[in-house]
Each structure stands twice: as structure tokens, then as C-alpha cells.
Amino acid sequence: MISWFNRWPERQARLARWGLLLAWLGLIALLLKPELGPAYGSIVCRESTICRPGIGNDLFWNIGLPLVILVVYLSHELWRRICPLSFVSQLFRALGWQRTVLNRAGKPQVAAISESSWLARHHIQLQWGLLIAGLSLRLLIANSNGLVLALLFAASLLAALISGWAYGGKTFCQYLCPFAPAQQILSGPRSLLSSQAHLGGSSKTTQSMCRTVGAQGQDISTCVACAKPCFDIDAERTYWQSLSGKRGMAWAWYSYPGLILAFFLLIQSYAPAGASDHGIDYLTSNLFTYDGRLAAMAWQSLLPAGWPQLPRILAIPALLSAGGVASERLFDQIERLQRHQLRAAAPELAKERAIHRTRLLATFAAINIYFYFKRNLFDSGDSLGWVELQLLIVAISSVWLYRSWDRDRSLYERENTSTSLRKRLAKLGAITTPAGRAPTGGSQPG
Numbered sequence: 001m002i003s004w005f006n007r008w009p010e011r012q013a014r015l016a017r018w019g020l021l022l023a024w025l026g027l028i029a030l031l032l033k034p035e036l037g038p039a040y041g042s043i044v045c046r047e048s049t050i051c052r053p054g055i056g057n058d059l060f061w062n063i064g065l066p067l068v069i070l071v072v073y074l075s076h077e078l079w080r081r082i083c084p085l086s087f088v089s090q091l092f093r094a095l096g097w098q099r100t101v102l103n104r105a106g107k108p109q110v111a112a113i114s115e116s117s118w119l120a121r122h123h124i125q126l127q128w129g130l131l132i133a134g135l136s137l138r139l140l141i142a143n144s145n146g147l148v149l150a151l152l153f154a155a156s157l158l159a160a161l162i163s164g165w166a167y168g169g170k171t172f173c174q175y176l177c178p179f180a181p182a183q184q185i186l187s188g189p190r191s192l193l194s195s196q197a198h199l200g201g202s203s204k205t206t207q208s209m210c211r212t213v214g215a216q217g218q219d220i221s222t223c224v225a226c227a228k229p230c231f232d233i234d235a236e237r238t239y240w241q242s243l244s245g246k247r248g249m250a251w252a253w254y255s256y257p258g259l260i261l262a263f264f265l266l267i268q269s270y271a272p273a274g275a276s277d278h279g280i281d282y283l284t285s286n287l288f289t290y291d292g293r294l295a296a297m298a299w300q301s302l303l304p305a306g307w308p309q310l311p312r313i314l315a316i317p318a319l320l321s322a323g324g325v326a327s328e329r330l331f332d333q334i335e336r337l338q339r340h341q342l343r344a345a346a347p348e349l350a351k352e353r354a355i356h357r358t359r360l361l362a363t364f365a366a367i368n369i370y371f372y373f374k375r376n377l378f379d380s381g382d383s384l385g386w387v388e389l390q391l392l393i394v395a396i397s398s399v400w401l402y403r404s405w406d407r408d409r410s411l412y413e414r415e416n417t418s419t420s421l422r423k424r425l426a427k428l429g430a431i432t433t434p435a436g437r438a439p440t441g442g443s444q445p446g
Contacts (some may be wrong), residue, residue, distance in 0.1 A: 001132050001315070005076055006093065006194075006195040006206060006207055006208075007217065008213050009082065010212065010213050010219045011213055011217070013081050013082060013113040015088040016081050016082045017081075017083075018084055020083075020084045020087075021084040021087055021088065021397075022208075024084050024153065024215055026275070027056055027060060027064075027153075028150045028153050029044070029053070029153065030054070030056040030059075030146075030369045031054070031056035031057070031146035031147065031150040031153075032146065032147065032150050034053045034054030034055075034056065035053070036375065037054065037055050037056070038055055043104075044285040044286065044290075045287070045290055046288050048287060048290075049290050050272060050287075050290070050292055050293055051287070051290035051291070052144060052145075052290055052291075052292035054146050056146050056149070056150075057143065057144055057145075057146060057149055057289050057419075058286060058289045058290070059132050060149065060426040061289055062286050062374075064223050065309075066343070066370075066371070069186065069367075069370065070185065072182075072183050072186050072191075072260060073187070073191065073192075073193070073367055073396070073400075074185045074191055074193045074345050075188070075191050075194045076183055076187040076191050076194055076208070076231075076235060076398070077191075077194050077195065077207040077208040077232075077235070078192070078193075078194075078208075079245075080173070080183070080207075080208030080232055081208045083173070084157075085156060085160045085172065085173070085417070086159065086160070086170060086173050087132075088157050088160040088161050088164065089160040089164035089170065089171070089172040090170075090210070091164060092161070092164050092165040093160065093164060093222070097165065098110045098111070098164070098165055098166075098167075098168060099111050099165055099166050099167070100211060108336075110167075110168035110224060111166060111167050111168065111217070112168050112169065112171075112224060112225075112226050113167055113171055113174075113175060113226060114165055115228065119175050121247060122248070123174070123175040123366050124181055124247060124249050124252055125247070125248040126175075126176070126247065126362075127175075127176065127177065127180055127181050128178075128181055128251075128252045128255075129190075129246065130178035130257065131135065131178040131179070131181070131182065131259075131315070132317065132324070134140060134178055134334075135259065135315040135320055135389070136316050136320055137152070137261055138264070139257050139266055139294075139312075139316045139320075140294060140295075140298050140312060140313060140316055141294050141295045141298065142295060143288060143289060143291075144288070144289055144290055144292060145294065145295065153281060158303050159172065159176060159291060160172045160177075163175075163176055167226065168189065168224040168226055169210060169223065169224045169225070169226025170210060170226060170227075170232060171226050173232075173363060174226060174227040174230075174231070175227075178346075180231075181249070182256065183231075183252050183434075184231060184235075184238070184239070184242075184249075184416055185252070185256050185359075185362070185363055186363060186364065186366075186367065187235055187239075187292075188239065188359065188360060188363050188400070188404055189235075189236045189239045189240070189347050189356075189365055189404050189407055189412075190235060190236050190403075190404065192396065192399065192400050193360065193388060194207065194235065195207060196236065196415075197233060197235070197236070197237070197238060198234055198237065198412065198419060199413055199414040199415060200416065200420055201431055202321060202437070205219050205220070205221045206233055207220060207232055207233060207234065207235060208224050208232040208235060209223050209232045209233045210222045210224070210232070215325065229241050229242075229296055234320065236412055237416075240409040240412055243352060243355055243356065243359075243409070244352070244355060250355075251324075251328055252329040253330060253331075253359050253362055253363075254330075254331035254358070254362055255324030255325065255327050255328040256324075256327070256362060256363075257327050257362055257365040257366040257369055258323040258324045258325070258326050258327020258328070259320060259323055259324045259327070260328075260369050260373075261323060261369050262298050262319055262320050262322070262323025262324070263320065263323075264315060264369075265323075266319060266342075267282070267283050267288050268282060268283055268319070269283065269302060270288060270291060270294070270297065272293075272294075283373060284373075284375045284386075288384075298311070298312050298313045299311045299312070299313060299383070300312060301315075301434055302315040302316075302319075303315075308313060318413045323378035326335060327362075333363065333364050334358050335354050335355060335358040336354075338354040338357055338358060339354035340352055341401075342354055347352070349408065349410075350407065352409060353408060356407075356408065358406060360404055361401075363398075364397050364398075367393065368390075368393060368394060368397055370388060371389065371390060371393040373390070385413070413416030
């Protein structure tokens with residue numbers, strides 16, 4: 001099935017991107033000026049004295065971000081086409097103001113990241129390090145502090161804008177965005193609603209690749225091959241080619257469920273004494289999003305009295321990393337076990353299939369852990385609808401796991417080759433068969 005998101009006209013996609021960008025700028029204004037909105041967004045704050053004013057953080061962390069994760073899981077190409085940061089990174093390209101360098105022929109061309117550069121070889125480690133740093137900063141202060149979150153948003157927009165001027169293509173998305181590796185992890189070989197670029201189609205602008213509007217109103221590719229293979233051109237090709245040998249990807253993939261679990265468990269460590277006695281669940285009530293004590297607690301020890309003093313500013317990054325390491329070790333053992341079991345049936349494919357299936361299991365665990373703790377997205381005051389949401393996520397992730405479990409690189413390559421041959425045969429038939437006559441060897445009318 002060819003996804004509608006891939007064929008979505010660029011003119012309409014631009015309007016959606018502008019809308020999301022303006023909404024994000026509005027959210028930044030709400031974070032800086034909490035008085036622009038209601039004093040509190042959660043009814044739990046009526047019974048608590050630790051809340052700080054403003055609903056901007058609640059809107060982003062408890063509604064915006066979960067919806068983005070769900071959209072990416074269902075169709076990476078939809079989010080990659082409408083992401084505000086991706087849009088901002090393309091503004092200088094649209095204006096024709098990008099930095100240029102001289103090529104071998106002495107002609108100016110838009111600068112690009114060299115495949116042999118440090119960034120191209122180590123970008124997964126950089127992005128994953130930024131993700132862990134961001135999670136740590138969120139736990140320490142940004143989760144409930146509007147000013148800090150607004151500054152982070154502004155810094156992200158500035159980084160996207162500068163990288164879009166300095167380098168062509170989706171350089172920010174491919175090499176700098178902390179969420180980019182997570183998008184690949186959530187998508188796996190293919191999302192449920194994403195198109196399959198290798199199965200062909202009438203358009204050469206596949207999935208979420210860079211494009212613009214031509215003189216006749218048609219979508220035209222503006223791809224400059226900033227990444228090879230490119231996740232925005234053919235996500236499944238990128239998946240199989242980076243299954244092994246992609247520096248840092250294996251660790252990031254297997255550590256993701258542990259990072260999510262450690263993050264939510266660390267949130268619970270902030271719960272005020274006696275909150276549960278009043279029927280308040282610190283996490284599921286979203287009280288954590290309004291907790292004005294976070295900054296003051298950064299230098300307090302995470303360990304109880306009588307234990308060595310370990311301030312949260314040191315403990316949080318260490319424990320998040322430890323959760324990632326533990327998760328990576330667990331899934332590495334699962335991979336080894338599967339490799340041993342598969343070796344008897346298909347020794348030449350055992351390693352690749354074991355990696356593939358273990359990555360699927362890691363993604364399945366990550367998405368379900370996240371939404372198990374996230375509970376209800378739209379109701380801050382009670383857990384009504386949590387069971388239905390969880391069952392929906394389990395159902396969606398189970399279908400995704402089932403569809404991808406038996407896929408392998410050889411199946412992808414056979415599909416790709418057969419599609420290519422059909423296209424060539426169709427062109428050959430169109431060239432050699434005169435109009436109005438049946439092909440040679442075909443049936444003739446009686």
C-alpha cells in the first residue's frame with residue numbers, strides 16, 4: 001500500500017509546517033508568559049502546594065510529545081515532512097542563501113557533510129549523548145520550568161537554522177537532531193502506514209525526501225544526497241544497510257527501552273511524602289509537570305538518609321546511563337540466544353535475523369513501556385481511558401511486530417529487483433509496441 005502521506009502535495013504540507021511552527025512559537029510565548037493561559041492545567045494542583053503556574057510544559061510533555069511519538073511510530077514520513085525543526089532547517093535553502101564551496105571543477109556548490117568526516121562517522125553517538133543529556137535536564141529542571149524549556153526550544157530552532165545555512169539537505173535531521181535515532185528505532189524496517197519506496201510508484205520523490213513545488217505545481221526533488229543511504233528516501237534500505245556496521249546504532253537501539261524505563265522510575269523518586277496517601281499518583285496525575293521544587297532538589301541527595309550523599313545533578317545522568325547499559329546488555333543476550341537457535345535452521349542468515357528480530361523486540365518494549373507510564377494523554381486528573389489507550393498501543397505494536405518479524409534483507413532485495421524489472425519491461429513494451437497493435441506473440445482478435 002502506497003501511503004497517502006508520501007503523495008501529499010507539497011503546497012499543503014507547507015501549510016501544515018507553517019501551522020505547526022506558529023503553534024510552537026505560540027507555545028514558547030506561553031512558556032515565557034504563563035499568565036497568557038490558565039493558571040493551572042491539572043486539577044491535581046487544586047490539592048497541592050508544590051505547583052508552579054502555567055500549562056505550557058503540560059501541553060508539550062503530556063500531549064504534544066506523546067502524539068509525536070505515536071505519529072512517528074505509525075508513519076515516520078508524515079512526521080519527517082511536517083516537523084517544524086526540519087522546516088526551519090530548510091529556510092535558507094528556500095531563500096537561496098546557503099553556504100557554498102568550490103567543487104573539483106572549480107564551480108560553487110552547496111556544502112555537504114563529508115562521508116569521511118567525524119560527524120558522519122560518529123553522529124549516532126553525538127545524537128544519543130544529546131538525548132541522554134536532554135532527558136537528564138528534563139528530570140532536573142526543564143520538565144516544570146517554562147523559561148528553561150523555552151530556551152531549549154529556541155536553541156533547537158537556532159541550531160536547525162544555522163545547520164541549514166551551513167550544509168545542504170536535511171543535515172540537522174540526519175546528523176544533529178537528538179530525536180532522529182529514536183525515529184529510526186520506532187520505525188524499524190517500516191512503519192504501519194508508511195509507503196514502501198522500493199516497491200515503486202509514479203513519483204520519484206519518495207517518502208519524506210526533500211522537495212519543492214515546480215512551475216507546473218508538481219513536486220520536484222531537491223535532494224542533495226546529504227546522507228547515504230537516506231532514511232527520507234527509503235527507510236527500509238537504510239534499515240538493512242545499517243543493521244550491522246553502523247557505529248553506535250546497535251547500542252542506541254538496545255539501550256532505548258532501558259532509558260525510557262529508568263526515566264519514569266526516576267520521576268517517581270521526586271514524589272513528595274504523603275502524596276499517595278491523598279490519592280495522588282505523582283506520575284500519572286502529571287503533578288511532576290507542575291512541580292516547582294525540581295531546581296531546588298538538584299543538589300539534594302537522591303539516596304535516603306544514612307546512605308552516602310549523591311546529589312541528583314550527578315545521580316540522574318548516571319542512573320539514566322546505567323538503565324541504558326542494563327537494557328543493552330539484556331537485549332544483547334537475547335540476540336545471542338536467538339542467533340544460537342536460528343543457526344541450526346539457517347546458519348548463513350542466523351546473525352542478521354537475530355539482530356533484526358531483537359531490534360524489533362526492543363522497539364516493541366520501548367513503545368509499550370512509554371505508553372504504559374504515560375497513561376492518558378488528554379486527562380490530567382484521572383486515569384479514565386488508560387486501559388483503552390494501553391490496549392490500543394499493544395494492538396498497534398503487535399501488528400507492527402507481526403508484519404516485520406519474517407522480513408529479511410533478501411526479501412527486500414527481491415522485491416526491489418522485481419519492481420525494477422517490471423519498470424524496465426514496461427518501458428521496453430512501450431518502445432517496441434506500435435500504438436494500436438498487439439505485442440508480438442500476443443493473442444490476435446478472432
